Amino acid sequence: MEDARITVPMIQQFKDHGRKITMLTAYDATMARLVDAAGIDIVLCGDSLGNVILGYENTLPVTLDMMVHHTAAVARGARRALLIADLPFMSYQTSLEDAVRAAGRLIQEGGAQAVKLEGGSPYIQDVVRRLVEIGIPVMGHLGWTPQFVNAMGKASVRGRTRDSAQEILDQARGLQDAGAFAIVLEVTPERLANLITDTLTLPIIGIGAGPGCDGQVLVSYDMLGMDETQTFRHVKRYTDAGRQIFQAFERYRDDVMKGAFPERRHSFAMDEDELAGLDEGS
Numbered sequence: 001m002e003d004a005r006i007t008v009p010m011i012q013q014f015k016d017h018g019r020k021i022t023m024l025t026a027y028d029a030t031m032a033r034l035v036d037a038a039g040i041d042i043v044l045c046g047d048s049l050g051n052v053i054l055g056y057e058n059t060l061p062v063t064l065d066m067m068v069h070h071t072a073a074v075a076r077g078a079r080r081a082l083l084i085a086d087l088p089f090m091s092y093q094t095s096l097e098d099a100v101r102a103a104g105r106l107i108q109e110g111g112a113q114a115v116k117l118e119g120g121s122p123y124i125q126d127v128v129r130r131l132v133e134i135g136i137p138v139m140g141h142l143g144w145t146p147q148f149v150n151a152m153g154k155a156s157v158r159g160r161t162r163d164s165a166q167e168i169l170d171q172a173r174g175l176q177d178a179g180a181f182a183i184v185l186e187v188t189p190e191r192l193a194n195l196i197t198d199t200l201t202l203p204i205i206g207i208g209a210g211p212g213c214d215g216q217v218l219v220s221y222d223m224l225g226m227d228e229t230q231t232f233r234h235v236k237r238y239t240d241a242g243r244q245i246f247q248a249f250e251r252y253r254d255d256v257m258k259g260a261f262p263e264r265r266h267s268f269a270m271d272e273d274e275l276a277g278l279d280e281g282s
């Protein structure tokens, strides 16, 4: 029998029972099926698809239509994991109404069970309150927040000074009070992450925030080593999929060139009489 689908309330129960929460990104049905089958709790259709799938420099060009399209694909692959979709840049910053419509599309058309958004300002807290009020669970995202790349500059550790750490702590508390069910904390000093994790009651999912968080998330393409040129301190590479795929492509090219593929076992037979009966024309 299939395991029961992970729900938002279960994520809170995991924290309450001290059970670590696992989360990975996926952007298509095949990857989602693998993440799901591996028993990962949360599959995130992240706007990091802008970088890893679509080849953009950052996540800003990712549109709501793109997110809906990819989230629906992930939904077709994931059966058990909780499916969260990122609200992309400019889909929730303009007004509460836009935020509701955007989140609604990710739930209705994409099949997500919850949405994630970045930042923790009073306006963002209002967005969270409004979405939660109408039954859309929200995951926050603080620390390094890629949609703020033009304001923050390049990716770097956030919360190293007392003021910036205080701001992250206050915003985390604000998101919790607004009803967020969890927060992703990205590239933040370990001791600050521990303090937030221990102080707040909602689950904190770290990425580059140390082992003390309630759970961990990684971009699947990073932990699979799909791009050898990308090295991030916070990422552990579990395989070198990029190299393996590249080598497979090379072997295929060589096989085709020298006639070693396809072999007889990859081909299909035909009855001799049927073949003999063919009119080959003049």
Ligand code: KIV
Residues within 6 Å of the ligand: 025, 044, 045, 046, 047, 048, 049, 086, 141, 184, 207, 217, 218, 219
């Ligand atoms: O878009 C994304 O993949 C994310 C993760 C890094 C948490 O937000």
